[in-house]
């Protein structure tokens with residue numbers, strides 16, 4: 001097992017990474033405050049991993065909340081089911097919520113923990129590649145609104161993150177590609193050498209070579225932990241973690257959440273960010289094409305849905321959380337490995353990028 005730390009002063013926490021970690025209670029116990037836990041999961045993950053977790057937590061009084069699967073359920077009504085269970089079973093402030101599942105479950109459980117009786121502890125046990133490399137770390141929690149992704153939420157850090165790499169064995173191929181989108185993101189924004197490594201090893205990563213996948217998770221979590229420690233609440237540098245997301249979130253919202261996976265929308269969105277960076281002359285055409293090739297090699301879409309118009313993009317991008325005083329800010333690339341967050345771009349280049357993505 002390997003361990004990283006998210007360094008946030010008295011709210012610091014460990015990320016445990018290894019195979020078959022779910023099976024032992026030892027790692028979780030120090031992070032559980034009372035005698036009671038509430039495990040939140042979905043109806044796909046529950047039959048796969050809930051029994052092992054329940055066995056590991058046999059010493060605790062357990063409440064189970066099994067939610068419907070998928071992005072379409074990351075909303076108020078589903079969140080309410082968590083509060084109904086906590087209140088119905090009279091959980092008090094010493095309870096610990098445990099998110100067992102992908103990013104949808106992690107984001108909702110974290111938000112429920114932030115809100116329930118004004119804040120109780122929670123632990124992340126991410127079971128998708130995407131949630132292991134990204135959503136379980138950093139404390140962004142929340143739900144979607146029909147008008148925009150993750151529009152209601154809170155920054156609220158977990159007590160610990162437990163990444164059991166064995167759980168990836170049951171993950172469908174499409175979800176592996178979705179996770180690779182966020183992994184490629186780290187290379188593009190922060191680590192050119194990691195991007196080279198990903199390019200060389202993409203086929204083996206897609207085939208879930210266990211040493212390589214563990215290394216990709218370690219390197220991704222290390223980058224995310226470093227960025228989050230530098231800027232927990234996205235006052236500045238943290239926004240680079242949003243590469244491709246302004247376009248990607250517009251795609252997800254337009255598609256009504258669910259038909260495009262988050263990672264797929266981020267894949268196409270990163271190609272648009274590469275394209276705009278090239279149109280602005282910040283990267284050259286070869287770099288743009290290389291970036292797009294790596295994203296395609298991960299099995300991700302490299303263009304938005306044909307049904308989306310330039311007006312759709314403009315309308316949906318206008319509610320992005322990086323908009324300040326009505327001004328759109330975007331994460332763009334100065335090179336493959338260096339991102340900036342800027343409002344200082346030629347609007348005609350953006351128009352050409354949006355129109356080009358549809359051609």
Ligand SMILES: NC(=O)c1ccc[n+]([C@@H]2O[C@H](COP(=O)([O-])OP(=O)(O)OC[C@H]3O[C@@H](n4cnc5c(N)ncnc54)[C@H](O)[C@@H]3O)[C@@H](O)[C@H]2O)c1
Pocket residue numbers: 042044045048069070071074101102103104105107127128129130131134135136137138139140141150167168169170171172175178261262263
């Ligand atoms: N908080 C953050 O920093 C952050 C970062 C990135 C993404 N997100 C959010 O995360 C969500 C996407 O997360 P996701 O890609 O994990 O999607 P998800 O949670 O919908 O999980 C994907 C699918 O895989 C299934 N699944 C989960 N684990 C499995 C396993 N081990 N074996 C088989 N099936 C399994 C789920 O039931 C679901 O059908 C989005 O809502 C996105 O906005 C948040």
Ligand SMILES: O=C(O)C(=O)C[C@@H](O)[C@H](O)[C@H](O)COP(=O)(O)O
Pocket residue numbers: 134138140149150182234238239241242245321
């Ligand atoms: O942790 C972050 O910061 C990120 O931006 C990570 C993203 O991959 C993630 O999708 C996040 O939920 C997007 O945040 P949002 O603030 O744009 O909703």
Ligand SMILES: [Zn+2]
Pocket residue numbers: 134182245262266
């Ligand atoms: Zn994301």
